[in-house]
Amino acid sequence: MIKRILIANRGEIAHRIIKACRELNITSIAIYSEADKNSLHVRRADEAYLIGPPPANESYLNKEKIIELAKKVKADAIHPGYGFLSENYEFIELVEKSGIIFIGPSSASVKLMGGKTEARTLMKQNNVPIVPGTTEPISNIEEGKKIAKEIGYPIMLKAVSGGGGKGMRKVFSQQEFENAFNLATSESKKAFGNSEVYIEKYIENPKHIEVQILADKHGNYLHLFERECSVQRRHQKVIEEAPSITINENIRKKITQTAIQAAKACNYYNAGTIEFLLDKNKNFYFLEMNTRLQVEHPVTEMITGFDIVKEQIKIAEGKELSIKQEDLNIFGHAIECRIYAEDVENNFSPSTGKITLHRLTSGPGIRIERGIDVSSDVPIYYDPMLAKVIAWGSNREEAIARMKRALSEYQICGVITNIPFYKWILSQEEFLDGSFDINFIENKFIPLIPNKWKENLPEEYEEVIASLSALLKEEKKNNSASYNKSKKSSWRNLLYE
Structure with missing residues (x-):
């Protein structure tokens, strides 16, 4: 039985999880950055601990520090909410190895579905209809132009590791392709640490x-x-x-x-x-x-x-x-x-x-x-x-x-x-x-x-x-x-x- 949950998040989703914990008679443990010391989730949780400075990579994205704190406060489980580390398979692996329960899917499932091209390939193999396009990253501009022409414009360039609209560009003609490719790969690298993109047919007005x-x-x-x-x-x-x-x-x-x-x-x-x-x-x-x-x-x-x-x-x-x-x-x-x-x-x-x-x-x-x-x-x-x-x-x-x-x-x-x-x-x-x-x-x-x-x-x-x-x-x-x-x-x- 889970008796103590560390909530690796902030804001309204942390508050939402606290409510569920209270109804299940589970102790809720909040974490917060220095910028969130007056936050509602900090006041409403049964326990709350400072995790680091305001920047997310020093607080809510600090995998090792969160797990170290979870062990220290004897948390049985970690709930990631959404955003931050919720879909980070490396973090989930660390939680699994620590002996703490992760309230979510396995790291293997997250890794499998986190890569957009790998997920498309898996869906295609299991007869799940996918948008026409590539199931492998585009290696260079000329290759991309060739594939886009075969699929037919308009197309979408999408980050392999993407989410939240980052690393996405609509391309309506071959003349636009190079600039869109450079922008999409640059944004993807900045947001996800991976510049790879793939091509999908752009479905108009979906x-x-x-x-x-x-x-x-x-x-x-x-x-x-x-x-x-x-x-x-x-x-x-x-x-x-x-x-x-x-x-x-x-x-x-x-x-x-x-x-x-x-x-x-x-x-x-x-x-x-x-x-x-x-x-x-x-x-x-x-x-x-x-x-x-x-x-x-x-x-x-x-x-x-x-x-x-x-x-x-x-x-x-x-x-x-x-x-x-x-x-x-x-x-x-x-x-x-x-x-x-x-x-x-x-x-x-x-x-x-x-x-x-x-x-x-x-x-x-x-x-x-x-x-x-x-x-x-x-x-x-x-x-x-x-x-x-x-x-x-x-x-x-x-x-x-x-x-x-x-x-x-x-x-x-x-x-x-x-x-x-x-x-x-x-x-x-x-x-x-x-x-x-x-x-x-x-x-x-x-x-x-x-x-x-x-x-x-x-x-x-x-x-x-x-x-x-x-x-x-x-x-x-x-x-x-x-x-x-x-x-x-x-x-x-x-x-x-």
Whole structure:
């Protein structure tokens, strides 16, 4: 039995895991960097220990120090959450060798699915449909041009070790290939320490559909239905829903069974997600597997009534799945909005500062997963997500109405947030009728933002500008509420038409 869990993460996901531990009567052990000493997860955990300086590579990414601390405080298990070390097979190997339980899949499964080309090869061998393209890295520009011509433009260059939209470039012609190849390999090297890229056919105007799976160490597998994750910005999800309104029962049956087939191919256990692209003809293709808990897991929990985090812990203890596929049903509809500390009108640059007011929203069907409270610091060092607002309704229309109400009531002051951005999305016809695809924000929203010259910069330059902006900017004296009211750009005016 697991009695003490060290949570190798921070923010809202650490707080979420703490809640699960409390319900299971398990001692929660938090770690924190010097920048997070006032964080909510530090105050809510049963125990909390300083792990290092603010930079992530000296704290939340310090494998050896985390395991050393886990041994010192007599933790039975480590839960990685998502991000940081959650999909680092070397870290998982170290945990396994230390005798501490890792709450997640085996290092072998993570290694197998972590390499994009290896994963594509494995899926192809197991009759899981993949996007047309290469299953080996491209060694040079001339080889890449030849393959791209055979596949047919447009194509995507994608980092072999990629994730979160890093190391990805759309290429529409042979003339663009060399520059895109150089940018993709450079960004991939910087983000993942591996410059290798591969080619996929670019599927135009697709939907992004993912399937939540669970498996135990006894060979039992099940799915918790699908999520719609097509509202994205630069390949990163912004709004997630469950179930998807795009697919019917016939496609649902096929895509969920294919997801289980993919998980079995790598002998997977614990929680994981199989991601697919769905084209205009409703054909779906394997995109990647996320070998961890997803940010958007709450929408699945809301439509199934099932606690995924608690089940993760039970699986890690060696127990069989507590439910069977036939016991699961879809109840209603759920939507999640990720609340970020970012200035949408300043190219989505991070907004740093101290939370001076945090007034939660509530009411029927509303759930908040948060990593902040009053006096919490929002530093530059980490992902700027503050919280997640989840709205459930008996149908999609009710879920949207509840989300609109919740966002109008949720108040965060001290930093700028993207809450008005979500109000805009939820008012758009394409979102309401479900006709949106992964290019929705790029095509409909980005042209409305001032300072559009930034859009044409290479992505790596955008990141530098955003980081410098946040570092040099003094904390704004006006709180987010008064700031939001004072702005008069065209997209904000759309909120009140």
